[in-house]
Amino acid sequence: MTGREVAWRVLAQEYLASVEEERGEGDKMASYLLSPLGARMNRVLMVGTLGPAEPVGQDPAQPFWRARLVDATGTVTVTAGSYQPRALTAIQGFRTSQPALVVGKAQLFRGRDGSATPTLRAEEIRSLVAGERRELEIEAVASTLDRIGLVQRLRRDPGPGVAPTPGDLTTAVSAARTAIEKYPHSDPERFRESLLPLVVPGDPRATPASAVPPPTKVVRRVDPAPAPTLPRAHHAQESLLLDLLDELSEASEDGYADLKEALSRAAARGLSEVRVEELLGRLEEDGVLEEPIVGKVRRA
Amino acid sequence: MADDGGPTVPVETRLKDLRVSELPVMITARIVTVMRKEVVRRSDGGRRPVLSGLLSDGTATVRFTWWDPPREEIDRGTVIRAAPVSVGEFQGRVELTFGWKTRVQPASEAELPLLRPEELPRRLVRELAVHEEGFILEARVAEVEPKTVTVGTERRQIHQGLLADGTGVVAFTAWTDFRLRAGEAVRLTGVYVRSFRGRAQLVLDERTHVERVSGEGLPLPGAGFGTETTLMGVLAEGSGSERATVVGRALALQPPSGLVMRCPSCQRILKEGACRIHGSVTGNPDLRLRLALDDGTGVVTVNLDRADVERLTGHTLEMCLATLRDRPDPSIIEAELFQTLFGRRFRARGAVRRDDFGLSMNPTEVLAEPLDLARAEELLRARLPGSGR
Numbered sequence: 001m002t003g004r005e006v007a008w009r010v011l012a013q014e015y016l017a018s019v020e021e022e023r024g025e026g027d028k029m030a031s032y033l034l035s036p037l038g039a040r041m042n043r044v045l046m047v048g049t050l051g052p053a054e055p056v057g058q059d060p061a062q063p064f065w066r067a068r069l070v071d072a073t074g075t076v077t078v079t080a081g082s083y084q085p086r087a088l089t090a091i092q093g094f095r096t097s098q099p100a101l102v103v104g105k106a107q108l109f110r111g112r113d114g115s116a117t118p119t120l121r122a123e124e125i126r127s128l129v130a131g132e133r134r135e136l137e138i139e140a141v142a143s144t145l146d147r148i149g150l151v152q153r154l155r156r157d158p159g160p161g162v163a164p165t166p167g168d169l170t171t172a173v174s175a176a177r178t179a180i181e182k183y184p185h186s187d188p189e190r191f192r193e194s195l196l197p198l199v200v201p202g203d204p205r206a207t208p209a210s211a212v213p214p215p216t217k218v219v220r221r222v223d224p225a226p227a228p229t230l231p232r233a234h235h236a237q238e239s240l241l242l243d244l245l246d247e248l249s250e251a252s253e254d255g256y257a258d259l260k261e262a263l264s265r266a267a268a269r270g271l272s273e274v275r276v277e278e279l280l281g282r283l284e285e286d287g288v289l290e291e292p293i294v295g296k297v298r299r300a
Numbered sequence: 301m302a303d304d305g306g307p308t309v310p311v312e313t314r315l316k317d318l319r320v321s322e323l324p325v326m327i328t329a330r331i332v333t334v335m336r337k338e339v340v341r342r343s344d345g346g347r348r349p350v351l352s353g354l355l356s357d358g359t360a361t362v363r364f365t366w367w368d369p370p371r372e373e374i375d376r377g378t379v380i381r382a383a384p385v386s387v388g389e390f391q392g393r394v395e396l397t398f399g400w401k402t403r404v405q406p407a408s409e410a411e412l413p414l415l416r417p418e419e420l421p422r423r424l425v426r427e428l429a430v431h432e433e434g435f436i437l438e439a440r441v442a443e444v445e446p447k448t449v450t451v452g453t454e455r456r457q458i459h460q461g462l463l464a465d466g467t468g469v470v471a472f473t474a475w476t477d478f479r480l481r482a483g484e485a486v487r488l489t490g491v492y493v494r495s496f497r498g499r500a501q502l503v504l505d506e507r508t509h510v511e512r513v514s515g516e517g518l519p520l521p522g523a524g525f526g527t528e529t530t531l532m533g534v535l536a537e538g539s540g541s542e543r544a545t546v547v548g549r550a551l552a553l554q555p556p557s558g559l560v561m562r563c564p565s566c567q568r569i570l571k572e573g574a575c576r577i578h579g580s581v582t583g584n585p586d587l588r589l590r591l592a593l594d595d596g597t598g599v600v601t602v603n604l605d606r607a608d609v610e611r612l613t614g615h616t617l618e619m620c621l622a623t624l625r626d627r628p629d630p631s632i633i634e635a636e637l638f639q640t641l642f643g644r645r646f647r648a649r650g651a652v653r654r655d656d657f658g659l660s661m662n663p664t665e666v667l668a669e670p671l672d673l674a675r676a677e678e679l680l681r682a683r684l685p686g687s688g689r
Contacts (some may be wrong), residue, residue: 004599006533007551039367045551068403086635102644109662124551126643135645135671136657138680143596145683170445171532196407199684202676 005030005044007103009136009143011017012074013194014039015046019249020182023109033106033118036186038176041106046076046120047128050102051094058254065091066292069120071137073194076103077119080132090125099133099171101126112291113281141198146189150176155188156251160161177237237271241279244269244287249298256296310384314413315561316359316434318394323382327396328411329355330507331378336369355396357378358415358490359434359506362392366398381407384623417580420489425468426530426538428502431497437488437502439470440518441465442525444480462542464525467517472502478510485515498653499540500642532598532659540654544549546600546661546671547648548593549584550641556603557589559620559635588636591662593646594671601660602648608666613640645669 018035030042048071048217056079057064061195064081067089080087094100104122111117128136150168154176179186248257266276280297283289290300313325334353341348351366351374381402386397398404415434423435444461459474461482470493474480490507493500503508519525526543533539556569561574562582570583591606610616620633650663 004552004554004594004601006596006598007594009596045594070336080683103643114647124642126639128643131670131673135676136643138610138671138673139596141392141680142683171533172597195684196466199680216609235371 005042006039008039008243009140010035010041010044011047011140011144011195011198012048012071012076013068013077014073014144014147014191015041015106015118015120016106017186018106018118019166020179021116022239022269024047033108034179034185035147036178036179036180037188037191038153038172040171040175040178043102043103043123044106044120045103045136045140045188047071047101047133047140048076048099049097050078050091050100050125050127051097053094055092063088067091067094069100071140072197077117077144078104078122079119080122080125080286084121084123087122091122094125094127099128099130101128102133111281111284113277115281115284117124136252141195142192145197147172148192149175150181151188155180178233187208200214232264236281237275238279241271241276242288243264243281245297246299254296256293256298258293259295259297262297312383314359314380315355315357318360318387318396319363320387320389320563321395321486324386324541326381326383327355327385327560328379328381328407328413329357330412331374331376331380332356332361334374334376339414348421351660354527356433356492356507357413358412361431361433361492362394362396364396364398364645366402366404368376368400371634378688379407379409379412381405390432415489417489423469426534426541427461427467428493428500428539429469430493430500430539433490437463437465437490437491438485438515438518439465439636440485440511440515440521440525441480441482441489442469442481462525464523465494466528468530468538469526470500470502471496471542472504474504476504476506476508478508480510485518487511487513494617495653496538499542499651500538500541503546505538529647532593532595532600534597534655535600535652535659537681538654540659541652543650544648544652544661546593546595546650547645548600548650549641549643549645550590550591550596550598551594553634553638554592558587558637559630560586560588561619564585585621587615587620587637588639591641592644593610600648600652601659602646602666603660604666608663609637612646612666612668613637615640645671 014035014037018033018041019032022032022034024031025283033040035042046069048069050069051067053067055063055064062082064079066079067076069078078091082088087174102120102122103124106119107119109117109119109120150172154282177202245262247258248262249255252258263273263276267273284291288300289297291297302673310324310326313327315327315329318325323553332354334351337350338347338353339350349368350483353364354361355364355460382402383396385402386399388395388397420436423437425439425549442462442464442592444459446457447460448455448457455594459480460479461472462469463472480486488504489509494503510622527545527577529547531547532548550662563570563578563581564584565578566575568575570579570581574580587606587609589609591602591604593600593602604612615637618668623633623636623675624630645668646666648661648663648666649671650661652661
């Protein structure tokens with residue numbers, strides 16, 4: 001039996017941690033992105049704050065737009081091109097950030113430095129009102145908890161004798177087993193902690209007096225991870241590279257710095273190619289730079 | 301073991317224990333279906349007779365091919381013993397071949413493998429797989445009614461109905477009268493699962509044993525069988541369902557959807573102004589949607605008729621026709637209808653068909669059902685201790 005691929009309900013943290021690809025062979029075979037929690041994603045449904053959208057690339061015959069989708073656990077890049085006319089029209093309408101639902105195909109964008117970032121190629125996009133957003137958030141959290149529970153259970157008892165409960169689908173169990181194999185060091189508990197801010201505290205009247213939370217600071221937020229501190233020399237190299245790139249993009253017609261040119265200029269100032277690649281990788285990861293077209297870099 | 305290099309004696313094997321192997325086996329089984337054919341030899345155009353059909357010994361049903369069978373008719377229902385028989389495989393299923401070396405003898409009922417009930421696995425309705433047999437099923441009779449059918453020249457009375465356990469609802473056809481009554485709980489052995497209209501159906505016949513049981517753990521008589529929500533992923537792993545309820549979000553439309561033209565005589569959808577049966581006709585406009593509902597574990601395509609579409613989208617056929625007059629592009633109508641549905645949560649109930657295109661449903665009921673937020677928040681808090689503090 002084939003048919004339409006299911007849309008997995010995932011949050012950004014789990015999605016961004018997914019780097020294992022299962023490539024379909026032949027024309028019609030689907031590809032999948034496997035998450036550390038055993039979501040075997042061809043299609044996903046994500047909810048968050050989307051926008052503002054911006055065009056990428058210069059070819060007017062091949063419009064390609066991009067926007068960021070932010071939820072409480074991370075930020076995912078959403079793209080739409082001329083092959084998704086409805087999603088393209090929809091994404092162009094996101095001039096400011098607003099709550100949105102995005103259904104699309106899971107994709108793994110491979111950077112020049114070999115790093116892989118999951119992005120979402122939108123098929124359908126719609127803005128949401130508050131209640132709708134919450135419905136979808138709850139579904140995503142519940143679905144994530146299902147996966148965490150299954151992976152933890154299988155990790156405790158990996159043998160074939162483990163009896164999945166009747167609710168466990170055989171496809172879910174086999175995807176979870178593969179995930180455990182492919183991500184041996186992933187800790188499901190880390191994902192569970194990130195879900196906490198997504199759970200709204202209960203009505204205090206419903207809980208016993210001793211458990212009533214203080215009226216302030218009811219919602220717990222996860223602090224952003226502290227930025228790794230870099231040695232002074234690295235900072236110097238970073239700013240040197242950024243200056244160089246700014247110079248090049250200002251001088252170029254399309255607003256992009258040509259990477260080859262940048263490499264040769266950097267070499268002239270004592271920065272090795274390996275070092276530049278390393279810096280570029282980190283700057284892209286931090287969202288300072290982007291390379292929407294291979295070989296063309298600009299400030300994000 | 302034949303360590304001495306002598307000829308291997310075929311081992312008597314139950315059909316469910318058959319494995320593809322070089323070693324021939326001995327089997328005892330009943331002929332369930334049989335058909336005589338002739339195969340034309342490529343080399344000289346000579347004709348070679350062959351019998352093929354299904355054999356069952358109560359543990360499994362397998363396809364068999366019998367080359368150069370005797371001239372006389374072999375009846376359905378005959379129990380045979382055959383050896384040596386070679387075991388092969390076709391499309392992932394085990395198959396038996398009787399060749400010139402095979403000796404086939406009549407055998408008696410009593411020689412069929414003895415099935416001790418404790419040996420048989422228990423199956424739930426949702427686990428039933430097409431072609432399976434040799435299991436125990438406990439279920440409650442949800443509905444049953446007699447029906448007269450014509451088989452060949454013979455008129456026979458059969459009983460049709462629905463069986464349910466907590467996991468699903470399955471239709472059955474009983475060729476023998478077991479005096480089943482709606483509401484009673486039964487334990488069945490010796491039933492066969494066949495595929496009918498894209499879903500599993502149980503066949504009860506003279507091989508079936510029906511035992512009345514207390515029904516502990518089964519849905520109560522008069523319960524709304526098939527009204528509990530089933531995950532689409534569960535349906536995808538099963539064999540369709542006679543009656544199921546699913547809840548999912550509308551994520552796509554499958555063609556043909558939107559404004560369609562129907563043949564005035566047979567109601568078929570016209571393609572390029574022509575009916576498949578009646579040729580070029582003036583069609584009547586109608587609305588229909590094939591809505592893909594998705595619950596995160598699977599997808600069920602729900603077929604909506606005009607009344608459903610008008611009720612759920614708020615767009616009437618007249619409104620759609622007016623839109624078409626203003627902007628003569630039918631895809632605009634499809635897009636407008638979809639916009640009213642995309643991302644919304646629906647409950648649908650009906651028979652689920654499973655085929656090469658996935659799961660589909662002709663619903664008896666579809667309604668919009670937003671998530672009960674208060675209840676969902678509460679459930680979520682219960683699942684994530686340590687939250688919200």
